Amino acid sequence: MGAAKQIQGSVSYHAGRAAELAVAQDYQRRGYALACERWRGKRGEIDLVMRNADGLVFVEVKKSQSFDSAAAQLTPHQIARIYGTAEEYLGTQPDGALTNTRFDVALVNQIGALHILENAFGHG
Numbered sequence: 001m002g003a004a005k006q007i008q009g010s011v012s013y014h015a016g017r018a019a020e021l022a023v024a025q026d027y028q029r030r031g032y033a034l035a036c037e038r039w040r041g042k043r044g045e046i047d048l049v050m051r052n053a054d055g056l057v058f059v060e061v062k063k064s065q066s067f068d069s070a071a072a073q074l075t076p077h078q079i080a081r082i083y084g085t086a087e088e089y090l091g092t093q094p095d096g097a098l099t100n101t102r103f104d105v106a107l108v109n110q111i112g113a114l115h116i117l118e119n120a121f122g123h124g
Contacts, residue, residue, distance in 0.1 A: 016061070016063055018112075019061050019063040019106075019108040019112075020037065020038075020047055020048060020061045022108065022112060022114060023047075023048060023059060023061050023106040023108065023114060023116075024037065024048055024050070026106075026114055026116070027048070027050045027057070027059070031052055032050040032051060032052045032057065033050065033051045033052070034048065034049075034050060034051075035049040035050060035051040035056065036048075036049040036089075037049070039085070039089055040085075041084075041085045041088035041089060042088060043081055043084035043085045043087075043088060044081040044082070044084065044085040045085065046058050046059075046060075046082065046085050046086060046089060047059055047060055047061040047106075048061065048106075049089060054100055055099055055100025055101055055102070056090075056093075056099055056100070056101050056102070057101070057102045057103075057104055058082065058086045058089075058101065058102070058103050058104070059104045059105070059106050060074065060078070060082055060103075060104070060105050060106070060120075061105075061106045061108065062074060062105060062106070062107055062108070063107075063108040063109075064107075064108075064109070064110070065109065065110045066109050066110070067107045067109050067113075067115050070107040070108060070109065071105070071107055071117075074105060079121055082103065082121075083103075083121075086101065086103070102118065102119050103119065103120055103121040104116055104117060104118050104119065104120055105117045105120040105121075
C-alpha cells in the first residue's frame with residue numbers, strides 16, 4: 001500500500017472514530033450510557049450500543065460530506081449484517097432476545113453536525 005493510501009486510510013479511520021465519539025456524547029447528554037463501542041461478533045460490528053432505562057439502542061454511524069451522502073452509504077446488506085450482529089450481542093444479555101431494542105442511524109456531515117434517525121430500520 002502506498003504512503004498516500006495509508007495516510008488517507010488513517011485520516012478516514014480517525015474521522016470515523018471522531019464521528020462515533022461525537023455521536024456517543026450526544027446520546028450520553030440525552031441520558032444514555034455507553035454499553036459498548038465497536039462490538040464485534042461473527043457476523044460483523046456494531047458501532048455503538050447505548051443503554052437507557054427502556055433498553056438497548058444499536059447505533060450505526062455514517063460520516064460523509066453531507067447527510068444525504070452519509071445515508072446513501074447504508075445498504076440492505078449492511079442492515080442485515082447489523083441485525084445479525086445485534087442478535088449475537090443480545091445473546092450476551094440477561095434477557096437475551098427479549099431485551100427491548102431499537103436501531104438508530106447517526107449521520108455525520110463534513111462539519112461534524114449530527115442527524116440521528118431513531119428506529120431507522122423500523123424494527124424494535
